[in-house]
Amino acid sequence: xxxxxxxxxxxxxxxxxxxxxxxxxxxxxxxxxxxxxxxxxxxxxxxxxxxxxxxxxxxxxxxxxxxxxxxxxxxxxxxxxxxxxxxxxxxxxxxxxxxxxxxxxxxxxxxxxxxxxxxxxxxxxxxxxxxxxxxxxxxxxxxxx
Ligand code: NI
Numbered sequence: 001x002x003x004x005x006x007x008x009x010x011x012x013x014x015x016x017x018x019x020x021x022x023x024x025x026x027x028x029x030x031x032x033x034x035x036x037x038x039x040x041x042x043x044x045x046x047x048x049x050x051x052x053x054x055x056x057x058x059x060x061x062x063x064x065x066x067x068x069x070x071x072x073x074x075x076x077x078x079x080x081x082x083x084x085x086x087x088x089x090x091x092x093x094x095x096x097x098x099x100x101x102x103x104x105x106x107x108x109x110x111x112x113x114x115x116x117x118x119x120x121x122x123x124x125x126x127x128x129x130x131x132x133x134x135x136x137x138x139x140x141x142x143x144x145x
Contacts, residue, residue, distance in 0.1 A: 002138060009035075044132045048107040055085075056110045057129045058117055060099045061092075066122030070097075073120060077101065080113055094125075104133075 023034040047054055061080050064070050081107040090098040101117075103110045111128065118126030 008043075033137070034141075040132075040137055043136070044130060047132055048111075048130050050133070051108050052096050052118070053133060054103065054107045055131050055133055056103050056107075056114065058101045058103060058114045059125075059127045060117060060123055061125040062097055062120075062123045063095050064097050065095050069120065069122040073099070073117060073123075076113075076117055076120070080105075080109075083109060083113065097108060 019034070020031070023031065026034070028034040028037075044054075060073070062069055062073070077087065080103075083103050085102040085104050087102075088100040103113055105113070107130070107139055112131075114126070114128035117123065118128070
């Protein structure tokens with residue numbers, strides 16, 4: 001079984017009350033699981049700041065009736081084909097398309113690519129979700145205190 005380390009945390013009671021309220025709302029089973037998630041988030045943020053190799057998803061909402069847009073977006077992806085691991089395209093209605101791209105690269109490369117795609121004329125909404133290759137992350141036990 002995976003070994004778990006324990007540590008104590010001191011904080012103001014009001015802060016702990018607010019934290020407990022929030023983790024109940026978010027359906028965490030216990031404080032430890034919530035704190036593990038906060039630590040992982042903190043580490044992912046650090047990986048992105050350090051320009052490490054990361055994974056991200058770019059979500060794009062666009063109107064494919066906008067002249068040349070589909071071609072421009074595809075062209076940009078082909079220019080960086082080695083970083084694009086996968087794409088998902090959904091035809092939402094007769095005009096709108098949703099595209100989700102999984103991108104692997106240095107955080108700088110992934111950010112630049114996201115900025116370029118999201119900033120393309122005709123893209124109605126776009127979002128980069130930053131995550132990690134997961135090295136050094138281990139799943140927490142649901143029953144851990
Ligand atoms: Ni479409």
